Amino acid sequence: MATERKIRVLLAKPGLDGHDRGVKVLAMALRDAGMEVIYTGLRQTPEQIAAAAIQEDVDVVGLSCLSGAHNVLFPRVVELLRAQGADDVLVIGGGIIPESDIPELKAKGIQEIFGPGASIADIIRYIQEHAPKRS
Amino acid sequence: METQTTVELVEKMLAGDPRALARLISQVERGDVEVPEIMQRIYPALGRAYCVGITGPPGAGKSTLTDKLTELARREGKTVGIIAVDPTSPFSGGALLGDRVRMQQHFLDAGVFIRSMATRGSHGGLPQTARGVIKLLDAAGRDLIFVETVGVGQTELDIVETADTVVVVLVPEAGDAVQTMKAGLMEIADIFVVNKADREGAERLQRELRLLVDMHAQRNGWRIPVLATEAPKGVGVEALYAAIAAHRQALQESGQLAARRRAHRRKELLDLLQHRLLAALVAQLEKDRVLLALVEQVQEGVLDPYSAAQQILKDREALWHSPNS
Numbered sequence: 001m002a003t004e005r006k007i008r009v010l011l012a013k014p015g016l017d018g019h020d021r022g023v024k025v026l027a028m029a030l031r032d033a034g035m036e037v038i039y040t041g042l043r044q045t046p047e048q049i050a051a052a053a054i055q056e057d058v059d060v061v062g063l064s065c066l067s068g069a070h071n072v073l074f075p076r077v078v079e080l081l082r083a084q085g086a087d088d089v090l091v092i093g094g095g096i097i098p099e100s101d102i103p104e105l106k107a108k109g110i111q112e113i114f115g116p117g118a119s120i121a122d123i124i125r126y127i128q129e130h131a132p133k134r135s
Numbered sequence: 136m137e138t139q140t141t142v143e144l145v146e147k148m149l150a151g152d153p154r155a156l157a158r159l160i161s162q163v164e165r166g167d168v169e170v171p172e173i174m175q176r177i178y179p180a181l182g183r184a185y186c187v188g189i190t191g192p193p194g195a196g197k198s199t200l201t202d203k204l205t206e207l208a209r210r211e212g213k214t215v216g217i218i219a220v221d222p223t224s225p226f227s228g229g230a231l232l233g234d235r236v237r238m239q240q241h242f243l244d245a246g247v248f249i250r251s252m253a254t255r256g257s258h259g260g261l262p263q264t265a266r267g268v269i270k271l272l273d274a275a276g277r278d279l280i281f282v283e284t285v286g287v288g289q290t291e292l293d294i295v296e297t298a299d300t301v302v303v304v305l306v307p308e309a310g311d312a313v314q315t316m317k318a319g320l321m322e323i324a325d326i327f328v329v330n331k332a333d334r335e336g337a338e339r340l341q342r343e344l345r346l347l348v349d350m351h352a353q354r355n356g357w358r359i360p361v362l363a364t365e366a367p368k369g370v371g372v373e374a375l376y377a378a379i380a381a382h383r384q385a386l387q388e389s390g391q392l393a394a395r396r397r398a399h400r401r402k403e404l405l406d407l408l409q410h411r412l413l414a415a416l417v418a419q420l421e422k423d424r425v426l427l428a429l430v431e432q433v434q435e436g437v438l439d440p441y442s443a444a445q446q447i448l449k450d451r452e453a454l455w456h457s458p459n460s
Contacts, residue, residue, distance in 0.1 A: 034229045036230045037232065
């Protein structure tokens, strides 16, 4: 039987933040790059995001936050995924994130941050190169 | 996680581990070599779940209705599995799966397992692997399985050949009942729902559907109910939930449930054979120079496809010697 490999990505907006233009643009771009994108909507708790990521067995979780709460919410998602054994999921983030916050986010397991001005082509390439290779 | 054997994964899934279930679903979706073994192992645990198909045009409110029905099932203490299908783009092969947006209230309930699926290679509304995923949810002990698919008519035969009860969701904007007749939805629906019933034209559509239902011969004593709902407010959802239960009971009492499931199992085997034989044949065509020459002749317009097909099929050996079949 032929094995069909598709990168599955969960895009989520944690916390109290109603700005979803960016995440929607990205969702369409990733779909057009041949990925299966699961969008879960606004105002998600880290617990909801982790549970959805587990059930959907995604390769990548993309978090978008424009409210300033990224330092709390992003690491919490990583923690919850690890606690449930999903430590091989690639977690990346985007939004209004000050340069000075990036080192700590990376230290806490968010593997890349794409701030304002990041190009969609770069995000797609990053995911294609870094999504975990599964059987 | 990567080193876990199929046996271990299946054991964990049967014991209720959501991550093992999620992993097995991915294997079935990809068509991994382990799939026959997975299916063989879960086979004894199958047949307990009841599968409800929810179909209708895009934007009819299927996800919201599924969300509300799930709420009612959970109130009764039933566990729920949801398969939410959205189309794969035929151009990029990607998909945007957005049904979860309407189901957020259930994300943290361990009694609800939601899986978004893209249609991938299928031409109808259901991915070819959906039946396998339903089996996994059944084996994992889900009492009720909702399969939500986009459909606008007879392309939805897939769901009829898979679900125990089929709910067709329409909206007033969908046009008059003649459209419904044209689309062949009468043959598909066990229950009609006119959602967004607060909108203009809802009553007229309901009336027309009822008329249509009464003109149609009853199937084994079941009269297709025509219900009105306003999903976000939950209006009419309890009646819909009750109608699904009533249909289930009617199927059981008339012996139709067993008959449907027999037909579904037969169809599944035939589809599986068709899929595998075609894949084997295509693989063989690509390797065999003589056969490939025939394909090229057809491509160039020098040989008619009927003669070529006959010649290719004459070499039956080709069918059985594919390494993967």
